[in-house]
Amino acid sequence: MTPALLCNNGVVVNLPSSIGGGVANYNYMLNIDMIYKQAVVLPSSINNKEVVMLGEVWTTGNMSNKTSQNSIAITWNNFGSSVDLHGLSTHYTANAKIKVEKKFNFGNINNLQIMLSSWQSGSANAGTGWNLSDGDRINPRAKLTLYWN
Known part of the structure; x- marks a missing residue:
């Protein structure tokens, strides 16, 4: 996955x-x-x-959960910073595209690395926090274009 960068094109x-x-x-x-x-x-x-971030996010897995909710985010600085691409939801339908339209400041990005992550609100069977253990069940994907000066 090599990002394609266009420079100084006056986009x-x-x-x-x-x-x-x-x-x-x-x-x-x-x-x-x-x-x-x-x-x-x-x-x-x-x-x-x-x-400015424009594009779409989706999941390749279905999720219908009555208690715990998941959100999809871009994270950086070891989860210390994030921007939500889709807010908390108890339901995701596989391959249903969700529009992303965001304007934000990355700030300082350690190692210039970002990651597509999932946050879990928690329940009796799911811990609260960045969903690293069972987030694969919704399996988020994103196709994004970033613009800046």
């Missing part, structure tokens, strides 16, 4: 209304395909920059 993006709308110009664009728990290394030019 013009029509921003969705959910993140302010309008037209914006960016110097950098990065396309990434992410698989659950697999690290992706970002270019150093993204460190401490405001980023």
